[in-house]
Amino acid sequence: MCAELGFRRIETYIASGNVVFDCDGTPRKVQAQLEKRLHGFAGKAVGVFVRTAAEMRVVQKSNPFPGTEPKHTYTFFLSETPSANALDDVRGRDREEIHLGKREIYVYYPKGMGQSKLQIRAARLGTARNLNTIAKLVQMALRK
Numbered sequence: 001m002c003a004e005l006g007f008r009r010i011e012t013y014i015a016s017g018n019v020v021f022d023c024d025g026t027p028r029k030v031q032a033q034l035e036k037r038l039h040g041f042a043g044k045a046v047g048v049f050v051r052t053a054a055e056m057r058v059v060q061k062s063n064p065f066p067g068t069e070p071k072h073t074y075t076f077f078l079s080e081t082p083s084a085n086a087l088d089d090v091r092g093r094d095r096e097e098i099h100l101g102k103r104e105i106y107v108y109y110p111k112g113m114g115q116s117k118l119q120i121r122a123a124r125l126g127t128a129r130n131l132n133t134i135a136k137l138v139q140m141a142l143r144k
Contacts, residue, residue, distance in 0.1 A: 013140060074106070075131070
């Protein structure tokens with residue numbers, strides 16, 4: 001799909017929708033192109049979250065939970081900036097730590113995401129990646 005849209009130096013990482021590529025369009029234009037193409041393929045709306053290499057580096061460096069296990073520390077990527085009260089209706093919180101970012105929500109799951117009952121309404125329309133995946137995507141983007 002990315003090649004059909006004219007993107008270059010396309011590289012995927014694990015089977016969860018991570019794609020690193022070069023292109024000439026703005027992030028918003030690229031997002032719209034990918035969403036349209038995926039809708040045609042899947043027959044339904046598929047959310048796409050586009051970040052530049054520089055933005056991914058900032059996400060990685062902005063981790064508010066230094067020293068935590070990367071596999072238990074997640075970033076939820078969002079299309080827009082979360083509101084200041086985005087965490088007011090969080091449910092099922094045990095010992096998870098949560099922090100708002102620019103267009104992200106950072107979460108540390110001390111017992112692992114799979115064991116958590118945490119529900120973050122503001123993250124429902126986002127997609128999450130752990131710090132290991134983010135580090136790999138940044139590494140891939142820097143090679144481009």
